[in-house]
Amino acid sequence: MVVASRANYARIKTAMRAIDDHPDLELQVVAGASLVLERFGNAIDVLEADGFRPDAIVRMIIEGETPTTMAKSTGLGLLELPTVFENLQPDAVVTIADRFETLATAVAAAYMNLPLIHTQGGEVSGSIDESVRHAVTKLAHVHFPATELSRRRVIAMGEDAAHVHNVGCPSIDLVAQADLGDPRSALAELNARGVGAEIDPDKPYLLMMQHPVTTEYGESLDQINETLEGVARLGMQALVFWPNVDAGSDHVAKGMRVFRDRGEAKGFHFFRNLPPELFAKLLAHTACMVGNSSSGLREGAFLGTPVVTVGTRQQNREHARNVLRTGHGADEIADAIREQVRNGRYERDELFGDGTAGLQIAEQLALPLPPAQKQLSYAVEDLLAEVSE
Amino acid sequence: MVVASRANYARIKTAMRAIDDHPDLELQVVAGASLVLERFGNAIDVLEADGFRPDAIVRMIIEGETPTTMAKSTGLGLLELPTVFENLQPDAVVTIADRFETLATAVAAAYMNLPLIHTQGGEVSGSIDESVRHAVTKLAHVHFPATELSRRRVIAMGEDAAHVHNVGCPSIDLVAQADLGDPRSALAELNARGVGAEIDPDKPYLLMMQHPVTTEYGESLDQINETLEGVARLGMQALVFWPNVDAGSDHVAKGMRVFRDRGEAKGFHFFRNLPPELFAKLLAHTACMVGNSSSGLREGAFLGTPVVTVGTRQQNREHARNVLRTGHGADEIADAIREQVRNGRYERDELFGDGTAGLQIAEQLALPLPPAQKQLSYAVEDLLAEVSE
Amino acid sequence: MVVASRANYARIKTAMRAIDDHPDLELQVVAGASLVLERFGNAIDVLEADGFRPDAIVRMIIEGETPTTMAKSTGLGLLELPTVFENLQPDAVVTIADRFETLATAVAAAYMNLPLIHTQGGEVSGSIDESVRHAVTKLAHVHFPATELSRRRVIAMGEDAAHVHNVGCPSIDLVAQADLGDPRSALAELNARGVGAEIDPDKPYLLMMQHPVTTEYGESLDQINETLEGVARLGMQALVFWPNVDAGSDHVAKGMRVFRDRGEAKGFHFFRNLPPELFAKLLAHTACMVGNSSSGLREGAFLGTPVVTVGTRQQNREHARNVLRTGHGADEIADAIREQVRNGRYERDELFGDGTAGLQIAEQLALPLPPAQKQLSYAVEDLLAEVSE
Amino acid sequence: MVVASRANYARIKTAMRAIDDHPDLELQVVAGASLVLERFGNAIDVLEADGFRPDAIVRMIIEGETPTTMAKSTGLGLLELPTVFENLQPDAVVTIADRFETLATAVAAAYMNLPLIHTQGGEVSGSIDESVRHAVTKLAHVHFPATELSRRRVIAMGEDAAHVHNVGCPSIDLVAQADLGDPRSALAELNARGVGAEIDPDKPYLLMMQHPVTTEYGESLDQINETLEGVARLGMQALVFWPNVDAGSDHVAKGMRVFRDRGEAKGFHFFRNLPPELFAKLLAHTACMVGNSSSGLREGAFLGTPVVTVGTRQQNREHARNVLRTGHGADEIADAIREQVRNGRYERDELFGDGTAGLQIAEQLALPLPPAQKQLSYAVEDLLAEVSE
DSSP: OEEOSHHHHHTTHHHHHHHHHOTTOOOOOEEEGGGGOGGGTOTHHHHHHTTOOOSEEEOOOBTTOSHHHHHHHHHHHHHHHHHHHHHHOOSOEEEETTOTTHHHHHHHHHHTTOOEEEESTTOOOOTTHHHHHHHHHHHOSEEEOSSHHHHHHHHHTTOOGGGBOOOOOHHHHHHHHSOOSOOHHHHHHHTTSSEESOOOTTSOEEEEEOOOOGGGTTSHHHHHHHHHHHHHHHTSEEEEEOOOSSTTHHHHHHHHHHHHHTTOOTTEEEESOOOHHHHHHHHHHOSEEEESOTHHHHHHHHHTOOEEEESSTTTTOOOOTTEEEEOSOHHHHHHHHHHHHHHOOOOOOOTTOOSOHHHHHHHHHTSOOOOSOOOOOHHHHHHHHHHOO | OEEOSHHHHHTTHHHHHHHHHOTTOOOOOEEEGGGGOGGGTOTHHHHHHTTOOOSEEEOOOBTTOSHHHHHHHHHHHHHHHHHHHHHHOOSOEEEETTOTTHHHHHHHHHHTTOOEEEESTTOOOOTTHHHHHHHHHHHOSEEEOSSHHHHHHHHHTTOOGGGBOOOOOHHHHHHHHSOOSOOHHHHHHHTTSSEESOOOTTSOEEEEEOOOOGGGTTSHHHHHHHHHHHHHHTTSEEEEEOOOSSTTHHHHHHHHHHHHHTTOOTTEEEESOOOHHHHHHHHHHOSEEEESOTHHHHHHHHHTOOEEEESSTTTTOOOOTTEEEEOSOHHHHHHHHHHHHHHOOOOOOOTTOOSOHHHHHHHHHTSOOOOSOOOOOHHHHHHHHHHOO | OEEOSHHHHHTTHHHHHHHHHOTTOOOOOEEEGGGGOGGGTOTHHHHHHTTOOOSEEEOOOBTTOSHHHHHHHHHHHHHHHHHHHHHHOOSOEEEETTOTTHHHHHHHHHHTTOOEEEESTTOOOOTTHHHHHHHHHHHOSEEEOSSHHHHHHHHHTTOOGGGBOOOOOHHHHHHHHSOOSOOHHHHHHHTTSSEESOOOTTSOEEEEEOOOOGGGTTSHHHHHHHHHHHHHHTTOEEEEEOOOSSTTHHHHHHHHHHHHHTTOOTTEEEESOOOHHHHHHHHHHOSEEEESOTTTTHHHHHHTOOEEEESSTTTTOOOOTTEEEEOSOHHHHHHHHHHHHHHOOOOOOOTTOOSOHHHHHHHHHHSOOOOSOOOOOHHHHHHHHHHOO | OEEOSHHHHHTTHHHHHHHHHOTTOOOOOEEEGGGGOGGGTOTHHHHHHTTOOOSEEEOOOBTTOSHHHHHHHHHHHHHHHHHHHHHHOOSOEEEETTOTTHHHHHHHHHHTTOOEEEESTTOOOOTTHHHHHHHHHHHOSEEEOSSHHHHHHHHHTTOOGGGBOOOOOHHHHHHHHSOOSOOHHHHHHHTTSSEESOOOTTSOEEEEEOOOOGGGTTSHHHHHHHHHHHHHHTTSEEEEEOOOSSTTHHHHHHHHHHHHHTTOOTTEEEESOOOHHHHHHHHHHOSEEEESOTHHHHHHHHHTOOEEEESSTTTTOOOOTTEEEEOSOHHHHHHHHHHHHHHOOOOOOGGGOOSOHHHHHHHHHHSOOOOSOOOOOHHHHHHHHHHOO
8 A cells, every 4th residue: 555645645545444444454554755745744644643654654756846857756766665565565555546656656566566456547637647547557456446437448448347346436435424514613723724814714715726737847837827816806715725746836836925925815825735534524615616636526526516627637537517617717717616606515426436435445455366467358359349440 | 769678679670770761850769778788798789780879878777687676677767767858858759569667768758748659569468568568558649569459459448549550560670671591601600609509500490589477487497497408309409598687587597507507408509699680580590489589479470480489478469370389398398399390481471560660660750749648539438338238 | 067056056156167267178067956946946047147057957856854865865866977977978077065965976976987076175064064075085086175274184084185275165256256345235136035024225134044953853943943033032134044955954944934924033034045146245244144054154254254153063163253153042142143243344364265266276177187096195104103092 | 784795794794693692782684785696696695594684685786887887876775775774773884894885885874873883994905995995984983994004094084093993804703713624525515516627625726806996997808817817827726706796897707708618717616606614714725816805815814825916906905924916917927826826825914803803893882882973083183283294
């Protein structure tokens, strides 16, 4: 189980808990990448507060946050992880979703003949994540996609249907289990965290989370400026998150700092990260979530949160009715937010799971694992004739 | 163009030549991995003798040849290659086939938003190469599979059919262009290369080339012993090649050394590597090729060479009528060789190309390249309904 | 010439200029470590604005800033630099002073049989810099210590006196050449840089620069707090610099941020870095410089700047009369600052050079270099009998 | 305790045993570099057969054996060792002598504030080892030089005399404890090891061990050829060792292989490595040892072995009367061997210790260790005035 970021953690936590609780399974945790960096809020503390002690820590992020350092950091991870796996001798390795460092985990495990378990394969999005996700699928032995469509895509790519299980996304489990009641005391407490304007717990608020798009490196600064301006036009209070470690993060962070230093971030409160349960409560009650984080599509669907998705980062990702797309202009962003605020909450949609993903994953992992040697499955071989025009 | 082994070179040489000759293309060569190691015959000398000067050299092989060092060497390559790409600023990166270090090239290029060109995707084989090949496919932007079936498989995995071209394998070009006439003077000259018994140019000879199977690490020593013994039983002279750098190579090499030191390698002559044209001539005239190298399947099909393929390394790879499969026992190997020697040469089969692969690749690369942002193609989306049972 | 931080650059710039101008010498520049990081003000921009174009960029800082990542970053530098040296083929390599990554440059050059030139050897300080500096001396072939006492120490350590030259410190050249006149317009312009309180150009100001002490990792946060509080007690305006990349920097930076967010940084203006000439002007006119940067001892001696040095980082470093030492308590720090402010400017002291270091370095490098093979010098052999008690 | 080669092991084994046996000390063993490579005889097996189980294995040798890969391998070691130290949490780190990878251990320990213990400092030799050894001295906290002259040199370099202890070399302990009686049965058994001519246990034999000189990279092939030829002229049987991993090893090994394949190695038997006790017995009874290994100078002095030292590798190393130096010509080498064979055994000389080094090291390490913060010692400060001319 290699956990590499706060986002990773939210999407695997209930599976970790279920594995840890399962009589036939033993959990080992490797904490790496931005999870162990102070600059990203040391999300590892949240993990430890939840009772998970990392069996190894992997420091692999080379400073710079350019496409070059993103590749080199993956290389560094791939130098470090084999030693970790040699020491821990796991029976299988779990890797999560599609961040760039995921591929280091996947290659290390596959090359060392360790069965690789992959969650959230088969999704279609944009950014380099798109390629990373499918490459990991081709290295993985057991797949836990989060939707029915994703399950079918993983099989279509040639994976053996017997080892592809649509269990939903563990992040939905968190939301399903969380206390989502009145957020006012939570909001009041937030004033002691992060920096920026005082939050008024009695007023509606926007949530904003925008990450750089690595394939549009160089445009990140403009993009964050437009979104910040669009949000500011609403004149509402806003809870704003710093971006993930990725090529372009420096530009996003800089845009946010400059915007704030210019005094334009009126009513904006800035956070590095929050515990997943607290985040779920904020998501359940926000007037609208804005940006390009997938949590709006995923947990947002289950919670019926009104979401405005900006730009290409989630462009082809499946979503429910709660999501409205826009381009990068401040005007269109502001318009979309207004429409969503006016609409209010949507109906629950179980597109990304019903809240039992973690338990299903643990149960599957307790069954015998497939052999190290993979093969393109026959299901696809049967389709080949039809592909040919 | 990242070339990492003598095998790589044979499978890309005519494309390199065609790119170099094309008025609209400029060729840059990165030489890496075993290509630059004395222990593997410094195949880079062959490349330079052909007039290709490497623009950069990447030293990335960590000693040990275990699954752990195979993963770590890939990591080291992934630390080195981004710097190389940053210096050379290529418009596109070509990576070849499926050896473990190929994935370092693929990840570096994809993360740095450089269009990735992949040759020989879509094949089905065995070993870790199987997973590496398909993972590279999911990172690549333009594909040059070597057979029609492979082309269809790449498309079925979700790649855009507009960028998947069955051009055949450039190694066939070499064979098609080579002077394959009387091998006697070539054989006579071989006595000055390599070590072992004197070669008699007037007698028939076997060719043997057996690499370790990384997913069967630990069994490599037994496997090579059985094959050596099987070959020895024929009592014919044999040209035997040392293995590639891979987890298990040390065991294969050791088995060969011990066999030779015990005096059992009667009539065996050992080589590290040979120029591709010379190898083609030997393949065209051998009484039978034995082992698990794919050249028997590939160039062998075009040349009609009788081939005995041992074990799982090529187990699901497409092949023509010239190939006979066996397990790992010395007896069954000896029987199969006898049968093939008796049969003699087969008819030419253009399964792996007609000898124009290099030219076709250069022509395609001179056309506009697809954008860095990849997407699962619509062709597959249409198939999804049918996959669902 | 490997330049790795803004401090590095200030201490070598005039030598770079003199080498570039010398008819028999060619300058190559490798920019690495914190010099190329946005988080540290991208000091490389200053270097390029001065007309120096880096021939290679080395990204080597692994995030974390713990003793572990400091060691690993040096390892990463040592993986990267040999490739750079192989590409650039320099006749000699210059490395500067004593930051941790300096050792990567020194080891790479020494192992590759490139004559290593080292500036500022033989100084005695504290922190891990102490060991790094002397280890580099033992790998270097030509030494440019900055004081007479340092010259004698380098020789005592067994270096050949013929290759040890006291030229003074190039940072003094900068100060000697700088326009140090009225700082008011410079101060006024500073309001557009950095963040924090408005600077009043007509009032006296303090300069504060405090780096973590790597061998006291864990105490950095307390230490910065005491100094911030000590400075605040003076009630004067203060120009405060963020720390270098080092184990503990995160703690220092955090202390500074928290202090500022608590509203205690009244009259404090924060900077990442400034061009060396501007910094010289500020140093020439400050009421007192506080912290543990060596620039107070070095340029401060030449300029007669009143300096308060806190803690152990400079504890045994040579200094002139302008320096007053204190421990880490806010009270004693405040007292020492008051005493220095009262005293005012000191007389010029040429302890660290007379402003011609850069020219002297270039002239020496144009002479024949010593061979790669080093040897403990005979001068020390003669002393050995006396050492024995 | 980081052990990185078979030579390392022989020079620390008795100290390992004494530490392991000491009631107040706990031994941890890190096995790295060539110690864990099959190509170098997997010396780790000898270590394990002696009852030492490695707590961690570090794979750090990048293939190539050029000065570039030697530097890069050190960098890789410096990426790996901090993780190992973080996991093992040692109270102190012991590093041995002067091979290139030693510096990785030294830097990792020093940067991580772990007291560094260094054996065999203060010696004067040649090759890059010379610089490595003194650089490690400047990073180390406790020193165990092997001779009185070395002790004084370490102190002269500025180390605190209280932490510099002349204990002799642990390799002498092995020799002092070994059964050195009649070698005939040992010689007879050697025929089952290594390759080459049959050894006749009743006849006198030469020992040959020649390593590449890294600062003379490029001349290694010529040098080994001359020595092989010089040895062959004696017409005696010879036990010949393959070289260490170093820049140039490939050339030395190639020279040896070609010499053997040409049939000139008459009476030569080739080994990769031997258990230290067996080697001691061979050294005690050889007619003459030839080459540039330091064991001839060291154990040879204690045993009175006639030794011929070739070239610069040991050129300034202390030695007793048993050593005769020559240049690289086959003629002068043959002459020197003849003279030494004629002379026969020398008197015992305890220059490198009396056989109690291991015990003395363990006893010192059980005492309180010096603090992480080092300082140039006052002993040297007192000498400085005299150094100044």
